[in-house]
Amino acid sequence: MMNDDRGEPPENKVEDYIRDRSDAQMYMRPRIPVAILGATGSVGQRLIQLLHKHPWFDLVAITASDKSAGKKYRDAATWMLATPIPEEAAKLTLLPTDAELPCKIVFSALTSSIAGPIETQFAERGCVVISCASAHRKSPNVPMIIPEVNMDQLEMVKAQGFPNGGMIVTKPNCNVIGLCLALRPLQLEFGLEAVDVVTMQSISGAGFPGVPSLSIIDNIIPSLPEEEEKVENETVKVLGCSFAISASCTRVPVTEGHLELVSVKLKQKATIDQVKRAFREFVPPVQEMQLPSSPREVIHYFEELDYPQPKLHRDFEKGMCVAIGGLRQCPLFDYKCTVLSHNTIRGAAGGAILTAELLVKKGFVFW
Numbered sequence: 001m002m003n004d005d006r007g008e009p010p011e012n013k014v015e016d017y018i019r020d021r022s023d024a025q026m027y028m029r030p031r032i033p034v035a036i037l038g039a040t041g042s043v044g045q046r047l048i049q050l051l052h053k054h055p056w057f058d059l060v061a062i063t064a065s066d067k068s069a070g071k072k073y074r075d076a077a078t079w080m081l082a083t084p085i086p087e088e089a090a091k092l093t094l095l096p097t098d099a100e101l102p103c104k105i106v107f108s109a110l111t112s113s114i115a116g117p118i119e120t121q122f123a124e125r126g127c128v129v130i131s132c133a134s135a136h137r138k139s140p141n142v143p144m145i146i147p148e149v150n151m152d153q154l155e156m157v158k159a160q161g162f163p164n165g166g167m168i169v170t171k172p173n174c175n176v177i178g179l180c181l182a183l184r185p186l187q188l189e190f191g192l193e194a195v196d197v198v199t200m201q202s203i204s205g206a207g208f209p210g211v212p213s214l215s216i217i218d219n220i221i222p223s224l225p226e227e228e229e230k231v232e233n234e235t236v237k238v239l240g241c242s243f244a245i246s247a248s249c250t251r252v253p254v255t256e257g258h259l260e261l262v263s264v265k266l267k268q269k270a271t272i273d274q275v276k277r278a279f280r281e282f283v284p285p286v287q288e289m290q291l292p293s294s295p296r297e298v299i300h301y302f303e304e305l306d307y308p309q310p311k312l313h314r315d316f317e318k319g320m321c322v323a324i325g326g327l328r329q330c331p332l333f334d335y336k337c338t339v340l341s342h343n344t345i346r347g348a349a350g351g352a353i354l355t356a357e358l359l360v361k362k363g364f365v366f367w
Contacts, residue, residue: 130355205344
C-alpha cells in the first residue's frame, strides 16, 4: 500500500496501490479508462450496468454499428434492464467500431460473426481485449479464463506477439462457466473420468431480440448443436485435463439463468459427504485477491433436491456465483446434481469484468 505522503508506488507493482474491495474507492490513481465494443446489445448493456461506479474502471467510450454511430447512447439503445441507463453512459456518443479509442482495456460484446478481425485490430493497437464472443476461443494462444478455475492459463498471452502489451483474452461459453465452476472442486479432489450434461438455457442467452415468442412460449427447443460443441470442447480446454464429456443443450422459456443437469464419473471413489464437502469448502486462490467483482462464496450448495431454481437463486452474490443442489447418486455414473448460473452476468459481462480485474491484479495491465 502507499504510505501517507502519497508518493508514487514502485514501478510495475500494482498490488502496492490496489486496495481490497472494502476500501476500493480510496485509490491513489485515477480509474482505468475502458471501452465497450457493441454496446447496444444485451451483453453490452450488462457491461454498462456493471461498470457503473466500478472502483477500478471508468467507461469512457462505446461503439456500435454504422447505423447507430454518431447517436447518443440513450437515443440508440433499446434498454432492456430493470435499472435505468447510467447517466454517464446515456450521454456518451456511440463511435464506429473501428474508431481509435482512448483506452487500454476494451470489452468486446460484438457478435461472433464480426468479432474476430475487429478484436485483433484492437490488440494490434496495444489494447487488452476481453471478449465475450467465441471468435478467438479456438486460437491456440488465446486463453478462455474463469478466474476461479484457470487463471494460470493467462500466461498463454505472452505468446500472442501483439505490440505494446496488446492481447486477447476470452471468456468461455456461458454454459461452460457454470459447469466448470461446479466441476473444478471435484477435479481437484477426485479427478474426472466422464461428464454428461443437459442444459436448460434461458432466452436471454440468444441475445436481443432473441428467440421469437411463438417459438419459445409454451415450448422447449430441444437441440442447439453449436452450443453442444462449445460445451464439450471448451470445458476440456478450461479444465486442462482429458475426460469424456457429452452435452445436450436446450432452450427453455426462462428469461435469465442457465440450469444444467450434470452427471459425473470420478476417477477416485468418493462418498456423497466427501463430494458435498468438496463443494462447500472450495476456496480458489483468486478469492484471496479480493477482486471487486468476486463473489464472497463462489459456490452456494443446497441440500434441497428441488434447488437451485432460476427464479429463486440466479441473483445470489449479485449473479456472480454458481448454485448447486440436488446431489444424489447416479445409477450410470457416480453422482448427479443441478447447477445454476446467471448467464448474462456470471456467464458474460460479470465474468468479463472479473477477468479484467484479475489481469490488473496480476500485472498484465498498468495505468
